[in-house]
Amino acid sequence: MTVRTRFAPSPTGFLHLGGARTALFAWAYARRFEGVFILRIEDTDLERSTPEAVQAIIDGMQWLGLHHDEGPFYQMQRMDRYREVVAQMLAAGTAYHCYCTPDEVEAMRERQRAAGEKPRYDGTWRPEPGKTLPAVPEGRKPVVRFRNPLDGEVTWEDAVKGPITIANREMDDLIIARPDGTPTYNFCVVVDDWDMKITHVIRGDDHVNNTPRQINILKALGATPPIYGHVPMILGADGEKLSKRHGAVSVMEYPAQGYLPEAMLNYLARLGWSHGDEEIFTMEQFCAWFDLGHLSKSPAQFNPEKLAWLNNHYIKAADNERLATLARPLLERDGADFDGAPPLPAVIALMKERAATVVELADAAMLFYRQPRPDAALLQQHLNDTVKPALADYAGRLRTVAWDRAALAAMLKEVLAAHKLKMPQLAMPLRLLLTGQLQTPSIDALVELFGRDTVLERLQRG
Template sequence: MSQVRTRIAPSPTGFLHLGTARTALFSWAYARHHGGQFVLRIEDTDVARSTQDSVEQILASMHWLGLEYDEGPIYQMQRLERYQAVAQELIAAGKAYYCYCTPEELNAMREAQKARGEKTGYDGRWRPAPGKTLPAIPEGVKPVIRFANPEEGDVVWNDLVKGPISINNREIDDLIIVRPDGVPTYNFAVVVDDWDMQITHVFRGDEHVNNTPWQINLFRALGAPLPAFGHVPIILGDDGLKLSKRRGAVSVTAYEEAGYLPEAMLNYLARLGWSHGDDEIFSREQLVAWFDGSHLTKSPAQWDAAKLEWVNGQYIKAADDARLAALVKPRLLKRGLTVPDTAPLAAMCALFKDRCNTLEVLADWLAMFFGSVQASEADQTQHLTEGARAALQELAAALKEAEWTPAGVSAAMKAVLTARGLKMPQLAIPLRVLVCGRSQTPAIDQVLALFDREILMARLQSA
């Protein structure tokens, strides 16, 4: 095999879609598995809808996911001269031609075909042929350039995912490859790009299956080597319909904002349409070692938000505490909280991470150390009784001189329990409600020892 070269080619008309992110992952992993190269191309020929904000969001998403590219970003709009040159070569070789049909003529053509019960498509009226007289060139009409698609034979390829596919050339018509304004269409630009960039393997969504025959015929007309194609199934949303930019999907960066770790997202995306035995949790390195292009499923994948959250929780539990501290601190600051540099954030993360499936939930827990808390009225009424408040006042006094460690806090609590003849829940639960704003936490002595002493004492003395 020659050096493997794959690519991802998003259109900057919105955020990086989850389906595109998965395709990028498959393309990246395949290239890395084979020691090849991965190219990022920005398909920005939809000038009216493409934006720089979308480009920046795509780049940010790729960076967050850790999908490093070896070349790019390469912008199609910076390659217009190249597309024009190739189009002219096709015209000179009799493999493309100018078409002067107006939109009104094309509409009338389709309506007439429908009325006759025929399949709609371009009828080839401007396609040159021996002995054929072409219409007179109309004034003021800028032509498109059409590819003279072969009229006989079949287009056959062995898809990396779907297996052998065959489509007869009579099923496809003469494709527009250059618009009147000189901008290439998708099917033409992508062929020229993949040829120039020496792409060997193309992974993409299976909505592109119908484009592939045109592209294969264009590759052949240009005498260019064919890449191998792998069309991966769509991702279905919770409602069983295609997950898309227009239907319920959110951006990759939205998951970063919601508190997901990039390695968890990669792990989950990889399992949407691919598997390695029964392995559910695996590292980036394992994915690269295993991803050889096989074991890609032919059926649509189902997006499962709960499963993604579970996967993310596994990664948070296994994450380095110092790393979690660095990730959660900006989330606390964003809430308007002051987090001193001396705060034991890593220790806090270590204590609470087992209860968290996202960084936002972790921030919810840690917020009590830096901002005011307010338990529900029901918890206050049930647990902050007159007797409990008296015990909490006594605990405040005991903690003033206590060693500020879990053991020191525990000793102070035991002294109050003994003096008042209480059982641990009779003190611990009111203590949690007052200090933490909730009735359940990890071991309370460990929680209290992480508080700034002055903050904790002020809360206890307010009992």
């Protein structure tokens, strides 16, 4: 059997963290077993589905690198197939026309509530042996309902939650086609999973209640239901449902905030899944390890600090040219002057150790691409009469010293020793004159990157 999984979002909004995690799990399961990962766009909600949302989903998948093997398939392009299956079910007697209006159905449910019963469609138009159906109202278009079994149970071994059993009497006859002939969500999903030979459905546990209905329809079609695994939701750090203040935003906002896709993938993989104590791993390792049995039955909690920690790890490991490509537009936006300045990849290599995001990295790198404007009071405080002779000596030696970090560090120590100063006494005014700020990388690294001409010009100006 070839493993075939799918990610089937509705394009009514952006791709959020929960959807991205579902996609990751389905993708990884297919990759582990050398199977097929399918992207399906469930766009039958015409009022809420938008082309912009479709593109946002595809962009998010591409940024994460969750490339599909088949698709994207669009449900709105499969209407003829759905109508064909509806017709087959009507002919087989597993579906029937119902002429009740929505108001009439709501009235019967109100009566049931008043009687203390579970509100449901009462089967008015369900054909039964010996039953006389009402007269068809003139001019009224019917819906099509699935003829759900009245007795027995639906049982499946959920790959995450374990065995689940639902009595058929708990479910009424689901509408599978509207009066205009358009099929409903649960029916489209069933036909798609059947036609696309889906073997494993990995999705959020908000779909658990749909599963018994879908299993019954599949069985009525003579199809074998796939294996289902329902993943618990993601909560905020406070235990509440994930919202925008927790990070429930479009996945595509994360690259804008300076996150790397490999960090996001690593983070999402650990939200509700574990492999021993492993925290940091490649996607190749994840796919080799991933199984449904180690998915948690409990909701996961979103932790932005953990994500930032992981992102820092991947920034430190990332290629400097790649990071420079990501950071340069941010520097240009802030007015960076690259003319005569150090190469950005070299600056990135120096600054990336402490950066949690590419945005932080670009902000830190900016000190190399702007003119220093030291605060006059700070400069007066640190550039006093005791320090000025040492600074002049340092500048003089800069003209002939070998221009590498080791030689620059040794020369600085010689100046400090000659003038009986401690490192901060000379380092602070040097930082101010070169960058306009007191917090920078080490002086020898700073000076080496700026270059001899720039350093001498800024020291002379000071």
